[in-house]
Amino acid sequence: MRPPHDLPEPPHQVSFRFGDEEIEAWEGETVATALLASGVMITGVRAMSGRSRGPYCLIGVCHECLVEIDGLANQRACITTVRQNMKVCRQTRLRPLTGEDETREQ
Amino acid sequence: MNNDVVVIGAGPAGMAAAIQASSLGLKALVLDEQPAPGGQRFRAIEQRYRRLRAAGKGLPASEQKGLDLIRRFRESDTRFVDQASVWDISPGGRQISYLHHGRSFTIPANAVVAAPGAYERPVPLEGWHLPGVMSAGAAQTMLKMSGHPVKGRIVLLGCGPLLLLTARQLSNAGANVVGLLQTTGPADFLRATPYLPAALRSATLLKQGLQLLTQTPLVPKVFSLTQASIIGADHVEGVNYRSRGGSGFIECDAVLLHFGVIPNTQLSRLAGVAHDWNEQQECWQPVVDAWQETSAENLMVAGDGGGILGDEAAEMSGRLSILRIAHRLGRISDQSLSKLAAPLQRGLKRLAAARALIDTIFHTPETMLIPSGDTVVCRCEEVTAAEIAAANASGASGLRHLKVQTRVGMGPCRAQMCSMAAMAMITPGIRCGQRPPPPATVRAPIRPLTIGQLAEADVEI
Amino acid sequence: MLIVGGGVVGASIAYGLAEEGAKIGILDAEDSDFSASRGNFGMISISNKGFNNLAYFRLSYASSRLWPEFASTLREQTGIDPAFDLKGKVYISVGDREFAAHAEKVAEYARRVGAEYQHDILNRADLRQMLGNVRLGERVTGGSFSPLDGIAEPLKLYSGLLNAIQRHGGSILRDHRVGRIQHQRGIFTVEGPWGSLSAPRLVIAAGLGTPDLASQVGISVKVRPQRGQMMVTERVEQSFPYPVSGLLRQNPEGTIMIGVSTEEVGYDDRTTVSVLRSLAMKAIERLPDLGSVQITRCWAALRPRTEDGYPVYQESHERPGAFVITCHSGITLAALHKRLLPQWILGGRKDALLEPFGLGRLQSASAA
CATH class of the missing domain: 3.50.50.60 (FAD/NAD(P)-binding domain)
Incomplete structure (x- = not known):
């Protein structure tokens, strides 16, 4: 198998949504570093205290950078690799157990 | 069971272990949470290399060695699973559970080299x-x-x-x-x-x-x-x-x-092996012998996760772990074991001696060791130093007592951010030789896992 | 007065004794000791108690009636709210057979207990109504609701009790594991590596540590560990208003607890993937929306089980003044322990509710 660093071309750029913003990133980069590089400092608000929080360790330990990614809550932005067109949202409140568009039993 | 050894972590220690294993004909399975090998020390180095080369530049020499190590690792006969988060290791290490692209797998392991690395204190x-x-x-x-x-x-x-x-x-x-x-x-x-x-x-x-x-x-x-x-x-x-x-x-x-940095001991504590307080580095670390073997047979901890010595030492300790395992499996003779191990063990001693100097110069000042007042100690549960001090004053003698009274350490980081400070708060003489109480028990999952992923876990025993 | 054992059982008794003016010292073992008080589900369970032992149902029921005042007093005295709510409990059945068997058991319970036993069978539609927004699993056939049960926040309760004891002048001595108990001229002396302490009265409420200590005051009682594994999730919006029997509850701050297994594995409080997986499967089978919720922690605790599973309240014949109290429902019985045990320990008046739970029952059973 040829190591990825032997590939001739430079890494591609990808883009994803953060709320209403379009964020550019390198392929292989994490959501957290891409957000920080774009000047996003606050990735969430604590539901209990209302305090803002942002990434701290970037190695998956502190769990401060939890965001919603493609509908899944509490994802570590620093461990998740960006994908083209992924949807990332700030978490500002406790999430409901059921999605709002969930088809309900009659 | 088709692996001779499961290596957890693809930093310098894990990669060196895998390369050594492959050179001795052992089948290694390497699990790492990141999308590419390198660990924190050489994080994303392949990407950086490609980016720099596209701009007509090269990597600095100190990083080039990481790229070389990754190249040898990728070329070795190793099964590497990236984006694999290990969330459980059974007592003694014979069974490992990890999450990979949303699916959980539980696999048996004959031998384990845990190379979980370190994080900043x-x-x-x-x-x-x-x-x-x-x-x-x-x-x-x-x-x-x-x-x-x-x-x-x-x-x-x-x-x-x-x-x-x-x-x-x-x-x-x-x-x-x-x-x-x-x-x-x-x-x-x-x-x-x-x-x-x-x-x-x-x-x-x-x-x-x-x-x-x-x-x-x-x-x-x-x-x-x-x-x-x-x-x-x-x-x-x-x-x-x-x-x-x-x-x-x-x-x-x-x-x-x-x-400074401290060993990440979640995995080794979860496996239930013996740990000891390292007074010089002011941290808990697994007790390992000259082969990096813990108190559980065939469960090795290599690299900074076994004590902070840096990436050069990490490679040595990763290789030592594999030599011991290979010898047990009869893949190398007594003679070649000592021949191969001697320079590595000497190297580790030399690096440990240099480490003592660094640890002594750079240590957290006493004035910052024990937080006070409104300082948030447990970031997850937002517990302040004052709240912990109050629980301590009412007689909490260990981290579990503190937890009951304040919720300190009960959030998603699983006490990794607060336990050192909380421990210092209940051990006032920590700088004068007073041993802190044992660290809190670690239980699965040590990585995020949903109830659905657990329910659908693929368990191979 | 010395109390050996600093868990919820010992602390509930100590709280009652301290309120009566007794001078209390609680001796607790190390932080790392097995402790069911730090690992339980926090249920005040009545509707599934004492199917084969009416006295046990009556005991538990009596405690549930004392709980509201117990909780409010604790909150007023300490400012720590144990978050008690006698809100009732839902049972969910999966498949027709399970539902039929459950309905039959509820009917039999009502026959045995009488009018006090309130427990209504619900069909699937009723169940949905009760549980609000949360989706029911496809195989859920029905269930039931009993208003008899309640919940509390177990860690808040525990720290509230310790706080209350201290406020009443009692002391809690950590790292005071008791090894030996001596008795001389009506005075008990307990000893450990930490030293020794003496008092004319001694309460042994040490959970799994009880048999060793009880034997030193002439009481032979067996207690074995029974492991229960459970897990707690991330915080989510309030999703289901009632605890689900033996399996699920949502805490006021949003975390969901899932448990609890029953295993006979000796002194081993570690978790296992296979048991946790089966808990997860059971939870999702009933409430499938739980599938996307993240687990924050799993743990196991050891229930101290007596031979027949019922509490033991026994004063030593050989060494009067020494009392042995052990049970595995320390949360359910906390209110009753606080109210009824002090008058027995201090004044010798053993309430009729406690009478059936002497050791005599086990001895006569084994003799027969």
């Missing part, structure tokens, strides 16, 4: 929970991955080689560093002189250290820092500090903290 300061405060290592990671330095006016605060290195790297990348506040002062160097002769045996390490100390960027510097608090409404706005030379305030947009 969390030292709670007032306001350290504000957005804009990160660890210095995080700023490095960001630079490595995105190619961009931290934005705005930056203050670096704390102590240790990595703090100085980050300051230099950020400056070189064009960042706006407005302050380098170091707890280190003349007294620290004086205290460390007895360790100098032994350290001289590691000439390269010493040279690197001197370079770091002398080639710091031209920014306002403060030495002998004793206290600091970070100010801001909903993000960093500045730092108040006090040092032996006086006090002051620096307006800034980002604060990067660093107080």
Whole structure:
């Protein structure tokens, strides 16, 4: 198998949504570093205290950078690799157990 | 069961272990949480290399060795599963559960080399929970991955080689560093002189250290820092500090903290092996023998996860682990075992001697060891130092008692950010030889796992 | 007065004794000791108690009636709210057979207990109504609701009790594991590596540590560990208003607890993937929306089980003044322990509710 660093071309750029913003990133980069590089400092608000929080360790330990990614809550932005067109949202409140568009039993 | 050894972590220790295993004909399965090998030390180095080469530049020599190691690792006969988060290891290590692309797998393991690495010692300061405060290592990671330095006016605060290195790297990348506040002062160097002769045996390490100390960027510097608090409404706005030379305030947009690194012991504690308090490095670490073997047979801990010695030592300890396993399996003779191991064991001794010097110079000042007042100690559950102090005053004698009374350590980081400070708070004589109480019990899952993923887990026993 | 054992059982008794003016010292073992008080589900369970032992149902029921006042007093005295709510409990059945068997058991319970036993069978539609927004699993056939049960926040309760004892002048001595108990001229002396302490009265409420200590005051009682594994999730919006029997509850701050297994594995409080997986499967089978919720922690605790599973309240014949109290429902019985045990320990008046739970029952059973 040829190591990825032997590939001739430079890494591609990808883009994803953060709320209403379009964020550019390198392929292989994490959501957290891409957000920080774009000047996003606050990735969430604590539901209990209302305090803002942002990434701290970037190695998956502190769990401060939890965001919603493609509908899944509490994802570590620093461990998740960006994908083209992924949807990332700030978490500002406790999430409901059921999605709002969930088809309900009659 | 089709693996001879399962290696957890693809940093320097894990990669060296896998390369050694493959060279001895052992089948290794390597699991790592990141999308590419390298660990924190050589994080995203392949990407960086490609980016730099596209711009007509190359990697610095200190990083080139990482790229070479990764190349040998990728070329070895190893099964590498990236983006695999290990969330459980059974007592003694014979069974490992990991999450890979949303699916959980539980697999048996004949032998395990755990190479979980280290993380930066969390030292709670007032306001350290504000957005804009990160660890210095995080700023490095960001630079490595995105190619961009931290934005705005930056203050670096704390102590240790990595703090100085980050300051230099950020400056070189064009960042706006407005302050380098170091707890280190003349007294620290004086205290460390007895360790100098032994350290001289590691000439390269010493040279690197001197370079770091002398080639710091031209920014306002403060030495002998004793206290600091970070100010801001909903993000960093500045730092108040006090040092032996006086006090002051620096307006800034980002604060990067660093107080050395400590082993990540989640995995080894979960496996239930013996741990010991390392007084010199002020941290818990698994007890390992000359082969990196823990109190459980065929469960090795290699690299910084077994005690902080750096990436060069990590490679050596990774290889030693495999030699021991291969010998048990009859793949190498007694003779070649000692022949192959001797230089590695000598090398580890030499590096340990140099380490003593570094640990003595750069240690957290006593004034910052025990947080107080409104400082948030447990960031997940937002428990303040005052609340912990109150529980302590009412007679909590261990971390579990504290937990019951304050919820400290009960959040998603699983006490990794608060337990050191909480432990120091209930062990007032920690600097005078008083042993802290044993660390809190670790239970699965040590990585995020949903109920659905657990219910659908693929369990192969 | 010395109380050996600093768990919820010992602390509830100590709280009652301290309120009566007794001078209390609680001796607790190390932080690392097995402790069911730090690992339980926090249920005040009545509707599934004492199917084969009416006295046990009556005991538990009596405690549930004392709980409201117990909780409010604790909150007023300490400022720590144990978050008690006698809100009732839902049972969910999966498949027709399980539902039929459950309905039959509920009917039999009502026959045995009488009018006090309130427990209504619900069909699937009723169940949905009760549980609000949360979706029911496809195989859920029905269930039931009993207003008899309640919940509390177990860690808040525990720290509230300790706080209350201290406020009444009692002391809690950590790292005071008791090894030996001596008795001389009506005075008990307990000893450990930490030293020794003496008092004319001694209460042994040491959970799994009880048999060793009880034997030193002439009481032979067997207690074995029974492991229960459970997990707690991330915080989510309030999603289901009632605890689900033996399986699920949502705490006021949003976390969901899932448990609890029953295993006979000796002194081993570690978790296992296979048991946790089966708990997860059971939870999702009933409430499938739980599938996307993240687990924050799993743990196991050891229930101290007596031979027949019922509490033991026994004063030593050989060494009067020494009392042995052990049970595995320390939360359910906390209110009753606080109210009824002090008058027995201090004044010798053993309430009729406690009478059936002497050791005599086990001895006569084994003799027969």
